[in-house]
Each structure stands twice: as C-alpha cells, then as structure tokens.
Amino acid sequence: MQMTLRWYGSKYDTVTLKQIRQIPGVTGVISTLYGTIPGQVWEMDDILALKKEIEDAGLSLAGIESVNIHDAIKVGSPDRDMYIDNYITTLERLGQAGIHMVCYNFMPVFDWTRTELARMRPDGSTVLAYTQKAVDALDPEKMFDSIAGEMNGTVMPGWEPERMARVKELFALYKDVDDEKLFANLKYFLERIMPTCDKYDINMAIHPDDPAWSVFGLPRIIINKENILRLMQMVDNPHNGVTFCSGSYGTNLDNDLPDMIRSLKGRIHFAHVRNLKFNTPTDFEEAAHLSSDGTFDMYEIMLALYDIGFTGPIRPDHGRMIWDEVAMPGYGLYDRALGATYLNGLWEAIEKQHR
Ligand code: CS2
Ligand code: MN
DSSP states (O other): OEEEEEOOOTTTOSSOHHHHHTSTTOOEEEEOOTTOOTTOOOOHHHHHHHHHHHHHTTOEEEEEEOOOOOHHHHHTOTTHHHHHHHHHHHHHHHHHTTOOEEEEEOOSSOSSOOSEEEEEOTTSOEEEEEEHHHHHTSOGGGHHHHHHTTSTTOOOTTOOHHHHTTHHHHHHHTTTOOHHHHHHHHHHHHHHHHHHHHHHTOEEEEEOOSSSSOSTTOOOOOOSHHHHHHHHHHTOOTTEEEEEEHHHHTTSTTOOHHHHHHHTTTTEEEEEEOOEEEEETTEEEEOOSSGGGSSSOHHHHHHHHHHTTOOSEEEEOOOOBOTTOOSSTTOOSHHHHHHHHHHHHHHHHHHHHTO
C-alpha cells in the first residue's frame, strides 16, 4: 500500500504540500480539480499542472478523488451519453497523464451526509456527526443551509453552493429512480467507460454511500456486501473496483468490515480508513483513528487489507479538529497526520509479523 493524504489544491486547501511531505511515511496525495463541475471535460493543461505541482513538492499524485458523475448519468436521462462521452475524454486525459486510479460515487443529490460538522467531544476536539433524528426532522432543501454555517469558510466536496441551490430540481429528477434503476444506470455507465479504462489501465473505485442507507427517501445502493459484490459481478472487469471506506460502510453496524474487505480481493483499488463512535446505531460521531477511541478494530481492518495483498493508495479519512486548527471540517492537518502515522504503525507490525 501507499500512504497518502487527500489534498484539495493550493487554491482551496488550508494544508500545504510541504506540510504533507513532512508527515513520516506519507508519499503521495489524492487530489482533484476542485473547481470543475460534474459533467465538465477536464483540461489536459490543468491535469498536468496539478501533477507537476505535487511532484515538485516531492510527492506523487496517487489518484483522483473524485471525478464526479453528472446527475443525467445517475438518472439515465436522454443526454447521459453526452456526459459519458465527456467523462471518457477526462479519463483518456488522466490516463495519458499517467494517472491510474479514479474514485467516484453514485449517490443521488447528496454526497456524504452529516447533521453536525463540529460536535464537541469530551476532550474538546470537534468532529462530524450524524443523527437520524435530526435528518428526519429536516426539510432536505434546508440541509445545505443547516450545515453551511459550520464549514469554516471552506467549500466542502459534494456540498458546492451552486449544486445546493438546485436541490429541489435535483429531487424532482430522481422521482422515478429506485434502487434497480440506479443499478442499471451505473452498469450502463461502467460498460461504456470500461474500454477506456482497459486501454489506459485506469482503476475505477466506487466510494460507498454515506451513511450506508437511504436518506430523505432517495435510493442508495453502494451500502453493503451483497450490493457491492453484485456490482462487481454485473461488470466483471478488474478495472471496475472499489474504494473501501471503513467509515462509510461502517455506518451500518451490520456490515462486517474485515469480511467485506476479504470478499473484495482484487477489486479494492483505494482505501479510506477511519473510525466511528456509536451512541446508538443511528447516532454516530467520527472518532480518532485509534481502535480504542471508536467502535472498529483498526488492526483487523488493516490485517484484512494486508491479507488480500492490497497495493493501492490508502488514506486516513476524516480527522477530528484538534489543537485549535481552523480547516475544512474533517480535513485538517493534525489529526489526519496522527491517523496516517498510526495506520503506518499497524501496517509495519503486520508486515513484520508475517515475514
Ligand atoms: C469523502 C467523500 O469526505 C468524504 O466523506 O469520503 O466525499 C468522497 O470523496 C466521495 O463520496 C467520493 O466520490
Ligand atoms: Mn471515505
């Protein structure tokens, strides 16, 4: 595996490449062209400039998170082929630039959903949190307003103001889309892009829905072992793969994370590893990465990744806000650096134990 950190680009991120370079054991970043909108073709010059900036800082661009999918593709409207063509052009350019891992998600309307971005924990750190009660009490159109005030002046991925201004319209688009339709549209998209992925050796890595159940009555399919294996079989090509995100699949306590990892051998191209602490099964908050701070056994998760021979990029996921840092919620420097170091420590121990 290659330890990485997510980085939003010098225009958007409070964390610098120099700081990332100084975290021991972190050799690459996962980035994106954060200013682009879903459906847009990425410019080759922009891709190369991003790559060069990262390499000049002594790091590698280990993959893209995310090239987002236009809603026309998710709902399967008549203009979807045009947007798929655009997506293919972006993939070709990424391939030509030597980038071989692309993370994306297939969530309708909302990307990840949280009801608080700064819940205070007993140690004074703040974290992202979710309560089903709060979601049930909320008008989805107000969802954006309710969290926008807590973004510390940053723009959070999936919650771009331009997109949220259209929430009503987006809900109408998905009116007739159920789980089966969403699966069919995802299959259609993957089948169309696979020849390009084969040609340029691009590993597509679908990120799970977060939380891993339906919110606001919208369909959500990338939520458990059964569904993700179904998707792997539907388009049975190794380039159709997975971002294994422990914090997203882990929202559903029925998901056995190490077992899921083992069942996805050969198809996990990217890993997000973080921990959650549950107060009730539908009220959870993000914890420090350490097993003892949350619910998941991080050793077992890393061991499962080791056992399947995982070689792709991995990153600590959301961190807590600690030491008075002001940054994008979940994406400060300090706690993610602690997370990376801890995960590297577990990995070293596992490797040495298996020698
Ligand atoms: C990320 C997601 O911050 C996060 O929760 O894990 O936003 C993720 O980047 C996207 O869903 C992937 O497309
Ligand atoms: Mn994730």
